[in-house]
Amino acid sequence: MVDFAITARQQELRDIARDFAVNYIIPAADKADRNPDPANSFDWSIIREASKRGLRSLSIPKEYGGEGADVLTLAMVGEQLAYGDLGIAVAFDQTWKIMTALAHLANEDQRKRWIPRILDDPDFLLAVGATEPLFGSDNLLPYDAPGSGMQMTAERKGDKWILNGTKRYISNGGLAKLYYILARNDPKGSLVSSLSSFLIPAGTPGFTVTEVWDKLGQRAVQNGTLVFENVEVPDRERVGEIGSALPALGTLLLGFGSNIQAGATVLGVAQRAYDVSLQYAFERKQGGVPIVEHQIQRVRLARMAMKLQAVRSYLWFAGWDCRQKNFDPKHASLSKIFASEESVEVCKQALELWGATGYMRKNPVEKLLRDALSFLHSDGTNDVLSLKAANYIVKERPSPEHPTYSKRVAEAAQGR
Numbered sequence: 325m326v327d328f329a330i331t332a333r334q335q336e337l338r339d340i341a342r343d344f345a346v347n348y349i350i351p352a353a354d355k356a357d358r359n360p361d362p363a364n365s366f367d368w369s370i371i372r373e374a375s376k377r378g379l380r381s382l383s384i385p386k387e388y389g390g391e392g393a394d395v396l397t398l399a400m401v402g403e404q405l406a407y408g409d410l411g412i413a414v415a416f417d418q419t420w421k422i423m424t425a426l427a428h429l430a431n432e433d434q435r436k437r438w439i440p441r442i443l444d445d446p447d448f449l450l451a452v453g454a455t456e457p458l459f460g461s462d463n464l465l466p467y468d469a470p471g472s473g474m475q476m477t478a479e480r481k482g483d484k485w486i487l488n489g490t491k492r493y494i495s496n497g498g499l500a501k502l503y504y505i506l507a508r509n510d511p512k513g514s515l516v517s518s519l520s521s522f523l524i525p526a527g528t529p530g531f532t533v534t535e536v537w538d539k540l541g542q543r544a545v546q547n548g549t550l551v552f553e554n555v556e557v558p559d560r561e562r563v564g565e566i567g568s569a570l571p572a573l574g575t576l577l578l579g580f581g582s583n584i585q586a587g588a589t590v591l592g593v594a595q596r597a598y599d600v601s602l603q604y605a606f607e608r609k610q611g612g613v614p615i616v617e618h619q620i621q622r623v624r625l626a627r628m629a630m631k632l633q634a635v636r637s638y639l640w641f642a643g644w645d646c647r648q649k650n651f652d653p654k655h656a657s658l659s660k661i662f663a664s665e666e667s668v669e670v671c672k673q674a675l676e677l678w679g680a681t682g683y684m685r686k687n688p689v690e691k692l693l694r695d696a697l698s699f700l701h702s703d704g705t706n707d708v709l710s711l712k713a714a715n716y717i718v719k720e721r722p723s724p725e726h727p728t729y730s731k732r733v734a735e736a737a738q739g740r
């Protein structure tokens with residue numbers, strides 16, 4: 325039975341996050357959005373205030389002193405934080421995802437060493453590095469061809485690994501204190517069997533952040549280029565078995581809800597676009613009446629509300645489903661595609677309703693559209709996520725024994 329009714333604790337966390345978004349994030353993020361220097365726009369006071377409220381460490385398991393929030397709860401809270409600002413929500417969401425990975429993929433020694441440090445340090449953010457200058461989607465949709473996909477190398481030398489390579493566009497790059505980095509232990513093998521992952525603290529000799537990208541949206545968070553030159557990593561910081569990181573990352577994206585959480589954050593942006601548009605429609609007058617009195621604007625608002633609720637319902641379903649025993653893996657990527665595309669559409673409709681005023685930078689709508697656009701590509705391009713979902717769909721071919729199998733459809737397909 326499908327059941328994702330909101331618990332009292334989920335409602336409480338949503339309220340805390342919404343209050344925080346309105347009172348702390350919105351004013352700070354507007355300033356960050358206008359800062360021309362992306363390397364100096366991040367506001368650490370937001371992270372510290374959020375840490376006081378337990379928001380940063382939500383996904384740390386209860387046995388390690390965290391909230392133990394599941395994907396559905398993280399999606400609910402992520403939406404509320406992104407209502408304040410998408411970039412800030414991403415800073416938290418990336419941290420939650422890597423905490424989840426640590427909790428599920430790291431060994432007991434790694435969990436005992438890292439989780440208390442993450443929990444106790446109010447500034448502790450995390451990041452994951454997969455994308456490289458020459459390999460983006462190839463890391464998400466592997467064709468199992470030898471040598472394809474990311475090329476950063478990890479060479480074993482006794483009880484150490486030597487890492488060389490470059491990662492780019494990494495969210496929290498330059499902000500995180502710990503990085504979950506993927507590298508090839510065998511550059512000639514296929515991605516599925518030759519990728520290993522490592523925990524690398526900021527400040528490790530040979531590891532530098534060489535560029536903070538100047539972005540169209542999500543300007544309140546940093547996306548960095550990470551360069552690794554002969555970086556020595558002790559074997560005790562290798563996560564999981566040698567060569568098994570891709571299947572583990574696959575589990576992170578599907579079972580741990582990476583796409584679902586991403587979709588929920590972009591929904592928060594669209595919800596804000598709707599809310600500011602509803603207010604504007606009552607207060608802006610044209611033709612002698614508030615524009616909400618014009619039928620076309622009312623219908624526009626109604627259709628925006630419909631999209632928001634449809635996206636939220638799908639994300640909550642996917643968040644619930646991914647925790648079931650026989651979950652359907654296509655919903656993780658499909659719900660992110662749906663959330664990002666419909667959220668962009670809601671923001672575009674908001675811009676239409678605001679007219680030229682929405683296009684002006686001192687008003688909220690143009691930023692919301694710029695922010696929402698990022699998730700057409702981030703966390704996997706929608707093209708590539710569609711292809712992934714399609715790979716599951718082709719495995720669902722109806723068999724002639726199935727009760728819904730139609731002889732007439734089979735005859736029609738044969739031209740009869």
Ligand SMILES: Cc1cc2nc3c(=O)[nH]c(=O)nc-3n(C[C@H](O)[C@H](O)[C@H](O)COP(=O)(O)OP(=O)(O)OC[C@H]3O[C@@H](n4cnc5c(N)ncnc54)[C@H](O)[C@@H]3O)c2cc1C
Nearest residue numbers: 452453454455460461493494495698702703704705707708
């Ligand atoms: C805001 C933001 C935050 C990000 N954060 C992180 C992060 O924290 N960590 C990280 O590792 N990465 C991060 N990324 C990188 C992101 O995951 C990649 O950008 C994404 O995977 C696409 O890679 P690419 O940009 O190199 O595009 P490419 O892979 O070069 O794709 C170019 C075009 O080709 C299409 N394409 C690619 N392969 C196929 C195919 N097989 N069939 C058909 N079409 C195809 C794509 O859909 C796209 O339209 C972030 C990106 C953004 C924008």
